[in-house]
Amino acid sequence: MPMTQPNVSLDHHWSPPMMSELGDFPQPPPSSSPEEDAGETNETVAITESHIEQIEEQTEPAEPSVDPQEPTPPSPPPKMNRFPPRLQRRIDIFEDALQEDPINIYKLRELAFRGIPEQLGLRSRYWKILLGVVPLPPLPRSAPVPPPPRPGQRNTPVPPPPSASEWVNVQPDSESPEDSADAPESAERVEEREGEGEGEGEGAPVWSFFDHADIQEHLAKRRAEYQAFVADFAIDPDASPPTDHPLSSQEDSTWNQYFENQKIVTEIRKDVKRTYPDMHFFSTESTTAMCPHHQALERILYVHAKLNPGICYVQGMNELLAPIYFVFAQDPSTTEEEAEGDAFWAFMNLMGETRDMFCKALDSEDTGLNGCILYLHEKLCQLDRELWDSLEEKQIKPQFYGIRWLSLLLSQEFDLPDVLRIWDSLFSDAKRFNFLFYLCSTMIIHYREELLAGDFAHNIKLLQSMPPIDVAILLDEAADLCARHPP
Numbered sequence: 458m459p460m461t462q463p464n465v466s467l468d469h470h471w472s473p474p475m476m477s478e479l480g481d482f483p484q485p486p487p488s489s490s491p492e493e494d495a496g497e498t499n500e501t502v503a504i505t506e507s508h509i510e511q512i513e514e515q516t517e518p519a520e521p522s523v524d525p526q527e528p529t530p531p532s533p534p535p536k537m538n539r540f541p542p543r544l545q546r547r548i549d550i551f552e553d554a555l556q557e558d559p560i561n562i563y564k565l566r567e568l569a570f571r572g573i574p575e576q577l578g579l580r581s582r583y584w585k586i587l588l589g590v591v592p593l594p595p596l597p598r599s600a601p602v603p604p605p606p607r608p609g610q611r612n613t614p615v616p617p618p619p620s621a622s623e624w625v626n627v628q629p630d631s632e633s634p635e636d637s638a639d640a641p642e643s644a645e646r647v648e649e650r651e652g653e654g655e656g657e658g659e660g661a662p663v664w665s666f667f668d669h670a671d672i673q674e675h676l677a678k679r680r681a682e683y684q685a686f687v688a689d690f691a692i693d694p695d696a697s698p699p700t701d702h703p704l705s706s707q708e709d710s711t712w713n714q715y716f717e718n719q720k721i722v723t724e725i726r727k728d729v730k731r732t733y734p735d736m737h738f739f740s741t742e743s744t745t746a747m748c749p750h751h752q753a754l755e756r757i758l759y760v761h762a763k764l765n766p767g768i769c770y771v772q773g774m775n776e777l778l779a780p781i782y783f784v785f786a787q788d789p790s791t792t793e794e795e796a797e798g799d800a801f802w803a804f805m806n807l808m809g810e811t812r813d814m815f816c817k818a819l820d821s822e823d824t825g826l827n828g829c830i831l832y833l834h835e836k837l838c839q840l841d842r843e844l845w846d847s848l849e850e851k852q853i854k855p856q857f858y859g860i861r862w863l864s865l866l867l868s869q870e871f872d873l874p875d876v877l878r879i880w881d882s883l884f885s886d887a888k889r890f891n892f893l894f895y896l897c898s899t900m901i902i903h904y905r906e907e908l909l910a911g912d913f914a915h916n917i918k919l920l921q922s923m924p925p926i927d928v929a930i931l932l933d934e935a936a937d938l939c940a941r942h943p944p
Contacts, residue, residue: 544576547574548577551568551574552577554568560593565583566587569587570882571882572881578790581787581788581791583881584803585803589802590799592672676799679798680799681798683760683801683802684794684798686763687756690718692715721770725762726747730747732779733873738750750782750783750786757782757801757804758770758774758778760801761805768808768815773864776869777865779868780873781800781804782800783873785800785803826864830859830860831855834855834859836895836898837898841902844901844902851912852913853920858917863893867879867893867896875928895935895936895938896935901920902938908920
């Protein structure tokens with residue numbers, strides 16, 4: 458039973474000046490016979506060899522005159538490989554998808570499901586699209602819209618991640634010194650790269666969907682709205698009128714509102730201080746003041762609580778916000794203030810899809826916490842009946858382990874790097890968050906033999922504190938189960 462996805466209204470709709478028809482993903486051209494290929498190659502070589510000297514003479518530029526008294530500027534350092542070849546190819550594919558006009562959301566989801574590189578702020582830009590921070594232009598009506606791919610289905614030729622996790626060192630495709638990330642770039646490769654960038658200027662940035670003026674305007678407007686919320690909800694009791702007593706209990710009393718807000722802030726701050734305290738990103742040298750990034754989390758959670766008084770703040774929301782803010786703050790194209798505003802709207806949209814699990818009044822509903830736990834229980838029964846019977850016989854209820862898994866999107870079961878990789882797949886799920894139930898079931902099935910042989914105490918300890926699992930293998934197994942047992 459997948460969680461509901463609300464309709465997110467965006468007050469600004471953007472239409473690009475030119476809408477190219479969306480076709481199928483590009484396919485390789487039909488291969489010709491070896492004889493034809495050989496004939497074409499020989500003809501090309503013959504033409505090149507017969508005219509190469511003449512072309513060079515015609516295109517050779519004249520040497521500029523040099524003043525002997527003028528100092529010669531130092532030559533620039535040789536260019537170096539920015540990333541290993543295999544990783545660079547993956548980055549190029551993800552960047553190319555952001556340069557299409559219009560953006561193909563199905564292709565973006567398919568790419569993101571297989572893991573987004575963290576380099577160059579790619580994960581930040583993809584998450585902003587997948588979480589609805591930026592609006593996508595409508596696809597042309599005349600364009601055929603392909604069905605959303607099932608998790609694990611591959612249509613676009615994307616090189617798979619080079620290792621079990623993108624957070625380990627990327628190994629080159631070959632053991633040649635020229636392919637090493639630390640080896641200097643060969644002269645042939647330098648000329649090839651210079652030829653690729655010819656006409657675009659030295660260091661010219663690659664155009665992407667986020668460079669549209671309408672998108673930049675939309676982001677600026679949303680960020681300003683968030684800053685306005687922060688200012689509106691900041692109550693200064695010293696500015697209250699003299700007749701307003703600090704002990705007043707009237708609802709319109711400035712002091713009363715201030716103390717009510719401080720209760721929310723105190724509850725939020727208690728959890729925020731415990732959010733990834735061992736990470737350098739969230740650490741500070743001060744023993745009294747909060748880390749600036751923790752302060753940003755506190756402001757976002759406080760504004761969300763004021764805008765949603767029915768739910769206000771519930772413990773665990775900080776664990777959902779922190780990875781989003783971390784990713785956005787690592788984007789080199791945005792400032793920390795801009796990242797805070799973007800993280801707020803992404804968190805608001807995410808909570809719009811998961812808020813039923815944080816509302817006690819909806820626990821008995823299908824989209825509530827108990828309904829999601831029951832759906833996970835049924836999914837495990839569908840995928841592995843023998844293991845399900847064993848857990849039932851030992852009276853191991855899914856509530857013992859599933860509440861934290863589902864409500865926090867597995868953010869407490871893995872280290873942050875693995876959480877980001879998992880969320881790539883969860884956010885790209887068109888039926889969000891249906892793939893989460895397959896992933897949780899896969900985590901249980903991964904320790905099938907140990908769970909079948911263990912007793913109640915052993916199994917509870919295992920499920921509540923699982924040993925480290927290779928996330929890449931786990932996601933592949935979950936995708937395979939989803940393909941073989943569709944919802």
